[in-house]
Amino acid sequence: MLTGREVAVLPERAGIEALRAALARTRQLLEIRRGDAGSEWTAVSPDVPFEWARERPLGGAKRIFCPPEETLLVWHDATPALAEPEAAPVALVGVHPCDLAAIAYQDRFFARDPWYMRRRSQAVLIGIDCTAACAGGFCHAVDAGPFARDGFDVALTPLVDGRVIATPGTPAGRALLDALGLALEPAAAALSAAYEAARAAAAASFPERPFVADAIARVDGGRVTHGEWHALGVSCFACTGCTNVCPTCSCFTVVDEGDATAGTRSRVWDSCLLAGFQREASGHTPAPHPGDRVRRFWSHKLEQHFAAACGRVGCVGCGRCDVTCPGAIGALGVMARLGSG
């Protein structure tokens, strides 16, 4: 809702180029580009025009702040030293609302993690609202889109008439718009109406999937049977793809290499779908069957009570897990089997 918020208006989409140029004066621009190796976050020059059609990259923005592996500690001559990441100022331009919600989720998790925060604090996030559903996305069903609520420095909302509403979400975002000479004013009624129309059109573009709400309610209410979880567990190949591409997954394991004299300690993405994830030294594990692990994963993604600690439910509806799961039990795959309607 724009009512009561101060916003600026770019008269046309090309107005984003001035924003990018301003950001690029002090930061490296990162944008989603479809390259030779698929769609991914890429370092770009402001001289290359912005691409509004941003395909959701399978890798996502997660790996920018929480890389698949990173060195935490190095020791030589038995003397340890913390590995300090060098993080340059960056601006992510064109973050999808689902990923904004996910970054906010990870910000809470890693709030006291110096490696994550070193990188995160150097980043400006420019979100862009999605004016139509993407293939396999269901952000509207988990309150993560298609329009961003928060988690951005500036959110851009493209309107059908070519104008773009720029909404600051932080003092840094406001300063950025000020520096561009854009007037920040409370949204007029007509502008609010245009925004709402765009939002309604975007929401209406999602395919009807009544099983989604039903499945979420069943998982949240603990009404999925043991047998149903175990039937889903047979489809889990333990490939770790879902946790690797999930923008809110943050579990890692710690790996030491070297010996007592010299070596490194790294953290590496882990996965709760692996049998060894929670196995204790005795061999006991609280989630011995694949079905138990599948249940744990989806409980963490869909149950409301995690929202109290994490700020929102764990699933942001991006649909990446459905792309990468060889067992067809990504989010929509699971919900289609658990939900009715």
Next chain:
Amino acid sequence: MGMAGRHAVRSVVAGPLHCKGAMVATASVRSTCPFCAAGCGLVLESDGARIHAVRPDTDHPVSRGQLCVKGWNAHRALGHPDRLTTPLVRRGDRLVPASWAEALEAVVEAVRSAQAAAGADGIGVISSARATNEDNYAAMRFARGVLGTNNVDHCARVCHAPSVVGLRRTLGSGAMTNSIADLATADCLLVWGSDTTENHPIIGARLLEAKARGAMLIAVDPRRTRLAEFADLHLQLRLGTDIPLANAMLHTIFAHGWEAADYLAARCENADAVRAAVAGVSLADAARTTGVAASDIVAAARAYATTPRAALIYCLGVTQHVCGTENVIALSNLALATGHVGVPGAGINPLRGQNNVQGACDMGALPDVLSGYQPVSDPAVRARFAAAWRSGALPDRPGLTSLAMQHAARDGRLRCLFVLGEDPVVTDPSQHDVARAFDALDDLVVVELFLTETAKRASLVLPAAAWGEKEGTFTSTERRVQRVRRAVAPPGAARADWEILDAIAQRLGRPMGWTSARDVFDEMARLTPIYAGMSYERLERGGLQWPCPNPEHPGTPVLYVERCTRGRGRLVPVGDTLPAELPDDAYPLQLTTFRLHHQYGCGSMTRRVPLLERENPPGLLWINPLDAGARRIAPGAPVRVRSRRGEVTTRAMVSTTVPPGVVAMPYHFAEAPSNRVTNDAVDPISRMPELKVCAVAVEPC
């Protein structure tokens, strides 16, 4: 078709980022997974010096954004501190670092002295199913064109040799007839002796896709595999009763008139002999022999025979038997009798094991054929290669297989052996004999990533570049030729196999004349009709499936649509053969072997990945609760597994995935090597050892 040749930094990149914290990958390079033969597409993300992540290639025609856990971790063995970074030469009982110049001079010395002592056939070359096509082609040209011997082979002998031999007899060549994506369009899947979701996970995913679409899934396996859990019919046959089951199905098909009569008449031969051979089969007897209910045999026969798009998929559960070749022929009979060969969504589909075992065969790393299966015995073929190589006359008699090379080494006929990227001391049967053979050589030259057990016995060790460190191609099980690309430089002085071999050839005065992997590929394609239409440009996106005879040809997703390689498909009667060793009072249980989804082969790469190692189960002997209870073996208890050949100790995994009377072990683990107890009896036709069944005793210890 993309931006040829430029994969590292794209034009939109402003320049190197001033951060080491991996804010974004500075280079993303498309490549092909180095593990199983599914040939999944992956992207290597690096900072230019080190690959720090793998992600799936969402555009890949086979894997479509999916990978198994091995693929997701494929990069982790590359930057390993155990990698070889410099040539090593033997000084007494030690291997000491040397320069390339010193090492190459020593290789030349070894070659000259072996040739002087024992002639051209006094040297052999063992190539690698893990290496690229370019490396394998270089190895076979090096053997034939530079050394003048046909003594060149690789490890295909212990996985699908029965397929190569059996399908060559019935169809004309031993490759998968259809494509992985095509399997997802089948309406009936007959999966025989393949634990597909664990060993070829992304192919397994396509089978489950077909099942979800409504296809009937029939799993033939002595174990209750994941696929069996999904199957409409699980034919849980007794170990080694594949032929009685296949013949009973064939009998049922003929008895009900479900065979494809027109297809048999138009495209096959010898069908009447097979019809007569199975006419007398008794379903009741077959049910008793196989342990599969007669009604299930009939249901499977009916579904497979009467569904037009019915695919037969098989793997090592069929081949690793004393009757492996006959097992393959029995399945080929089924596919031909029902008219399923040469048809989309159907076919006979052996799933090859290693990433490039198909390519190593295609490249002619075999003693009897040059690249593209062109026989060394054909003078016209030899003349064409000799002219291209400017090598003089090429040897015309088939060379020695890898096992025969070991015999020749023990006899003193073979004096020098090159081993590229294989570890026969660990992977070949009868470890003691292999070691003795290698110790009898004057020189053992090993080209390797790591100092393997074989490399430790070498007189010369040359450091090789791995898959993420060089350009090249792999050929997957569906005959798809795909690019692998260099994401980072090889460690230290390591080089690609083809570069090393060319460097040796130069010093022997017979340079092969290549400056890039592309040169090697182009030369190979000119001389290899099934690859003739391929080039790196054409392989840029998604690759091409052979045969691809000219630059306009789109490749061949389905083989034998018009005719088989040998013309008519041949049906061949096969009789029952019992396993070489049956249970008795002393060894009352049957042992079979299998693979775990998170490990690969002998584990030289996967066992160096902590996340994969952590997945190892606490025990390695799968045993049914009834058998465990009778022996007072609790879950996780230590057990001893004994056979007539040896014993291993491990812990028990008490599980109903194996039936009573059967125990099962994975084979990846040097600390509990299943091959210490397995049977070395071999298939007389293909020389495949019977790794899938032997008799054992199990007791607590």
